Amino acid sequence: MTHDLTLILGGARSGKSAFAEAEVTSHPGPWHYMATAQAFDDEMRERIAQHRRDRADGWVTHEVPLGLTGALHDVPAAVPVLVDCLTLWLTNQILAETDLHTEIAALERALRARRGPVWLVANEVGLGIVPENTLARRFRDEAGRLNQRIGQIATRVRFIAAGLPLALKG
Amino acid sequence: MTHDLTLILGGARSGKSAFAEAEVTSHPGPWHYMATAQAFDDEMRERIAQHRRDRADGWVTHEVPLGLTGALHDVPAAVPVLVDCLTLWLTNQILAETDLHTEIAALERALRARRGPVWLVANEVGLGIVPENTLARRFRDEAGRLNQRIGQIATRVRFIAAGLPLALKG
Amino acid sequence: MTHDLTLILGGARSGKSAFAEAEVTSHPGPWHYMATAQAFDDEMRERIAQHRRDRADGWVTHEVPLGLTGALHDVPAAVPVLVDCLTLWLTNQILAETDLHTEIAALERALRARRGPVWLVANEVGLGIVPENTLARRFRDEAGRLNQRIGQIATRVRFIAAGLPLALKG
Secondary structure, eight states: OOSSEEEEEEOTTSSHHHHHHHHHTTSOSOEEEEEOOOOOSHHHHHHHHHHHHHSOTTEEEEEOSSOHHHHHHHSOTTSOEEEEOHHHHHHHHHHTTOOHHHHHHHHHHHHHHOOSOEEEEEEOOOSSOOOSSHHHHHHHHHHHHHHHHHHHHOSEEEEEETTEEEEEEO | OOSSEEEEEEOTTSSHHHHHHHHHTTSOSOEEEEEOOOOOSHHHHHHHHHHHHHSOTTEEEEEOSSOHHHHHHHSOTTSOEEEEOHHHHHHHHHHTTOOHHHHHHHHHHHHHHOOSOEEEEEEOOOSSOOOSSHHHHHHHHHHHHHHHHHHHHOSEEEEEETTEEEEEEO | OOSSEEEEEEOTTSSHHHHHHHHHTTSOSOEEEEEOOOOOSHHHHHHHHHHHHHSOTTEEEEEOSSOHHHHHHHSOTTSOEEEEOHHHHHHHHHHTTOOHHHHHHHHHHHHHHOOSOEEEEEEOOOSSOOOSSHHHHHHHHHHHHHHHHHHHHOSEEEEEETTEEEEEEO
C-alpha cells in the first residue's frame, strides 16, 4: 500500500477540486498538478488556461490527458502530487481505445511507487438513472470499477458534497 | 454567519423534505413554509394544493417561486422558516433569466440577517452521467455551486438517503 | 421491526454487491441468494450464469424476478438471505404492471417475518439530473420511495461508494 494516497470523490461542482487543493497546499510546496483535461476547442483551451492562472504560485502543472502514469514516475519522488481528475483520464483512455486493463494496472503501480503524498480527484457518476446511451453505460461502469480499485489501495477516501467531506476511509 | 442555518441535501424522493419538516416542527410554531414550486399546469397546481393540505396545522405557506429573498425579509425575524426547495428556486431564476450573481448574493444576505432558525432543502444533482443537454449541464453546474455557497454559510449540513441523515457539518 | 435487516444502498458499480456478499458470508452458511435480474436475451443469461459461477460454494440461488416475497416465506426461517437487488425487483414489478402498493406491503411483511438476517442491495438513482423520459421519472420516484420504506424498517443501512461504507443507520 502506498504511504499516503487520498481519493477525493464527488459529483459535478461538488467542490472536490477546491477541497483537494486546500489539502495539498497545507503541505510544503512546490506542488505538482497533473491535469488530465483535454482541450478539444478554443473554449476548453481558455478554461484550462484560466484554471491554471487561478492556482496559487508554487504549482507545477503537467498536462497529462493520457500520460499520467509516466509523469507520476518522472516527478521527484517526495513532492506532493494532485491528479485532477482520474475520471477524465479514464475517459481519455476509453476514447483513445487503449487497453484499460494494462493502463490501470500501470497506474496502480506508479501510485504505489511514490514516496510523497498523492491526491486523486474522481467523479462519482453512478447515482443517477441508467443512461440510455451504450457508451455512457460502459463509461459509468468503468468509472465505478476504477473508483473501487483506487479506494482499495488508498489510505484515505473522502466523499464531497456542497464542499464538505464525509470520511469513507482513513 | 447566521445563527442557525441548516442545509438538507439529497436526491429525488430521498426523504429530505420529510426529514426537514420533522426538524422544523420540533421547534415551537407557527412555522413558515417558503414553497418555490411553480404551477405551470393543473396537475402541478393540484400537487401543490395536496402538499399544502398534507402539512400539519401551524404552517404558514408563502408561494415564492422567485420572491424568496423578499419573503425572508418580510416574515417575523424569530420564526422558524423552511425553504423547499432551493434548487427549484434556482431553476426558476434561470428560466426567468434574472442575474444569478445578484440574486444569490441577495439571498445570502437575507439568510444571514435572520435571527430565527432556517432550513433549506436542496437537490444534489451532480452524481450521474454528464447530461447531453446544454441547459441541463448549466443547471447542474449552477446547482452545485449554489449548494457549495450555502454549505459554507450553513451551521449544519445533512445529506439524506433513504430518509436517513449523514452529517456533513455541525 | 425485523430482528436483523440491512439495506445496502449505492450507485452503479459502487461495490455494493461485493460489500453485501462479504457481510453475509461472515455468517455460517448455507446462504440464500435471491437474484432478481431477468434474462431477456442470451447476453444477460450468460452474465447471470457467470455471476452464479463466481459466487463461492455454499450459496443457494433463487431466481425471483417477481416472486421474491414468496421465496422469503419459503426458505428456512433462520438462514442468512441476500436480495440482489431490490431496485431490479421494483423495475420488474413496474414492467409487469402489478399493483405496487400491494406488492411492497407484502414484501415488508415477509421481511419482518424472517428470523434470520437479511441483506437487501438497492440502487440510489435520484442523484442525477431529472430524466426527460416519463417512465424513468416514475421509476426514479418509486425507487426512492421504496428505499425510504425499507430504510425505516431496517436495523442497519449503509451507503457504499468506491467499495467503502458510510453508516446511515445502526
